[in-house]
Amino acid sequence: MREVAILGVGLNKKWGELWDKSLRQIFVEAALAALDDAGVDKLDSMYIGSMSSGLFVGQEHISSLLADYLGHTPIPATRIETACASGGAAVRLGFIEVASGMSDVVLVGGVEKMTDVTGSEATYALGTAADQEYEGYHGLTFPGLYALIARAHMEKYGTTREQLALVAVKNHRHGAMNPVAQFPFEITVEGVLNSVLVADPLRILDCSPITDGAAAAILCPVEMARSLGKPVVKIIGSGQATDSIALAQRKDITWLEATYQAAKQAYQMADKTPADIDVLEVHDCFTIAEICVLEALGMVDKGEGGRATEAGWTSLEGKMPVNPSGGLKAKGHPVGATGVAQIVEIVRQLRGEAGQRQVKGARLGLTQNMGGTGGSSVVHILARED
């Protein structure tokens, strides 16, 4: 297998409620930014992560639609779906295709247009990432499922309500420095604790928002990237794994087995350990998720995610900066785009192009993207070459 580099990255200009733009428009905006950053205009194929364009905008078959609107037919284009891990899975497939030698230049993108439906329609669409027959049928929504995880984590490990809030406060502090972010402003622990209750113990400021957004990255063989004159960022590890999508079928709902397995594969391929990682973008769809993810990735011991957050380890200046982009919480969470946007941020961090939110001296980064309550997870490890 060939070594794979990321030649260019891009997001659409601003994430949020983009009522004046359609799915195809925001995708093309992000894809053109990535092509521009990469300095190429020829693609061999495309993978697009999108969780539910069918339920959100009544449009399937977006792979061809977007290849066409980007002006790149007849190249192969395929849509990838693993719920909110769709973007990460699209990156992985592009990685495999370039590594295999089948293609040289592959665009991996993600897009979701979530605000064209009502709140209850969006809640229903997101709920299709959970087991409809065993969870949805009984009225469980995503905040409800993560609330069960949060409560179990608090009971088992003594994680506090304030520690949950600190995840959101930290990610908003980072997001305030990200011009693309949907909510680029700071919040306080008191603000979180007094915000509207969604599903006890989770409040509205524990939850990532509904977002319109798109992200793209251009992958190519490493030799090709070396000619570009920018720092070369390589994908040195890729892992993907599954777990039951229903919480009831897991031994321990505070433990994200799919994330653990995906990370194990990625660390092994990269020949790295958690201690080697300089910067992380992880899936903080709810505050409790970031805490559980840190544990499953081996960044902290089991049960220690809350205390590590409280100790400041995960902030920009901490020993393991997590979600410098603002994360899903502040940057926004267009579900199918999120996994690709994590790659965009890590590439910028490793190139030293992250401006105010730059993690100093970052040379090795990790992305972790997951679907549903962790029924699927994709982990990538990126390294700056020189």
Add this chain to the structure above:
Amino acid sequence: MREVAILGVGLNKKWGELWDKSLRQIFVEAALAALDDAGVDKLDSMYIGSMSSGLFVGQEHISSLLADYLGHTPIPATRIETACASGGAAVRLGFIEVASGMSDVVLVGGVEKMTDVTGSEATYALGTAADQEYEGYHGLTFPGLYALIARAHMEKYGTTREQLALVAVKNHRHGAMNPVAQFPFEITVEGVLNSVLVADPLRILDCSPITDGAAAAILCPVEMARSLGKPVVKIIGSGQATDSIALAQRKDITWLEATYQAAKQAYQMADKTPADIDVLEVHDCFTIAEICVLEALGMVDKGEGGRATEAGWTSLEGKMPVNPSGGLKAKGHPVGATGVAQIVEIVRQLRGEAGQRQVKGARLGLTQNMGGTGGSSVVHILARED
């Protein structure tokens, strides 16, 4: 890239209106049949083609769900969507993964559970494969779009109403010999011409049905397949391409450019020409589609698909047997499963296991799967090794 073989194939027992079975049940039935045929019980990863599990059964994230119900978590599992070409695209991704050396044993499957919704809901869901903003918005449905293609083909090339009917008659004659088929019985030209008008000139017996069904195949490196004792069937060519999904954006709506491009890639990789192919499974979602596909594949000259059908070239005893399984028309069309089921049939044909509907001496087969009105297409060429 390594050579890739198909180690085992399977379908769920019977395609049709399976109101007593769920999506996960029919998928597991097909997957277990394929694993049994392959004689393996360990998988490295899975790709599942499904066009719209979100709109048909309110369940996204089926990749992990199905890996779980098949008892194969934590392996990576990814759902693939390119409308009705989802199954073919899943096969292609499994092919790339095995060819790359990343994995050895990969399950590629497809599933669609289409009969749990009303007819108008199914029509809406299928319509999401067309351009919602430029076609759906104006009331066009799939039969309407293919009716436009049929009318144009009749005008341009003198294709007759009877020639269209003969596609359905031939595929039902084949399907009558396929125990899995949803409609395993013969029909007549008069029957087609007198059936209910759906979208002029297409009548109900020109249209493939709404179907519940699943299909699976197990891919592995060729060396591994050689140890099994069955004839080795290899994937020697793979092509995928895109076109605009809206008919209005095409120069000539009778020409399937994505199919032409995908076939060109596949012929090139396989180093074969149309004249080499012994048996084909192609995407006859409507009778006119099979005619246009034969032309785009280069099996007949432009405009000659109808006359070739009338001359009997495409029947089981003809010079280029097409859809020995009964095709989408008689076997059924569970959209995401169709592309994988085509592979299942060709493997059986090349192994000489197709019973009554066996194409004598078949050693080289081709599958062609497409999404929407041909906005995406996937072509594979399979060869028997010995």
